[in-house]
Amino acid sequence: MKATIRYRFNAELHDDESLYERARGVVERLADVHFGFREWWTVPAKARQSPFALGDREDVLKLIEMQRQEFQRKYPGVPLSVSNGVLLSNARSEKQWRANGSITIAINPGPGEVRLDIGDLSAATETPTELVWSSLRALTEDPRAVFAQTNVKQSVGKDRKLYSLNCGVFPHRDFLGWMGYVNQAVSGSQVPDAERVERQGQGTLILATEKVDLFDARLIEKMNKVEISLAELGLLPITDASISE
Known part of the structure; x- marks a missing residue:
């Protein structure tokens, strides 16, 4: 079973550094919820790319800049707010990611939303209701939150x-x-x-x-x-x- 929490807030446009800090602020609120939420890595856009630990500030900032420039090249004239975000996972390798419950979080201030995907609840925890409830509570501690929902597959x-x-x-x-x-x-x-x-x-x-x-x-x-x-x-x-x- 998969659960997806999505919470919304008013759209925000960030420069690279403030986007990085926004992402850090979101995952820091999750750190006490579950041991699997304490470390996060970027999700490579290409097969040969390596993930960066979110704590590696300079490397992540370079990645954000590269992705922003690539978006602007591919979609000239399209507002950056459409793609202004960061995608993270809770593992460095796909094998470990699956073992941890296939968890990703997308922080997208441009369209005004954060989405936490727990792809395999049974792998992530023995108490799924409490994990999702605690995650929802932690995410919506953000005073900017206006609405949140949890979809289930x-x-x-x-x-x-x-x-x-x-x-x-x-x-x-x-x-x-x-x-x-x-x-x-x-x-x-x-x-x-x-x-x-x-x-x-x-x-x-x-x-x-x-x-x-x-x-x-x-x-x-x-x-x-x-x-x-x-x-x-x-x-x-x-x-x-x-x-x-």
């Missing part, structure tokens, strides 16, 4: 499901998924089907269900009811204004 035999594609409620609104964050105070009575509701800064963390199984209709219904409650509160962003309620 699961396979059973030959059948595959992605929550956002196969299980969500609204075709015109964003989804919360397994768990997420809204930048408004919400009480448990306002989302009665949620398993946990916890204040986080100016906003609220919400866990729809302790266990996630996209092939269990009861759990999907529970997650959907949480999203319906949030939509009624005006807290699920509209993604397609052409579709009416």
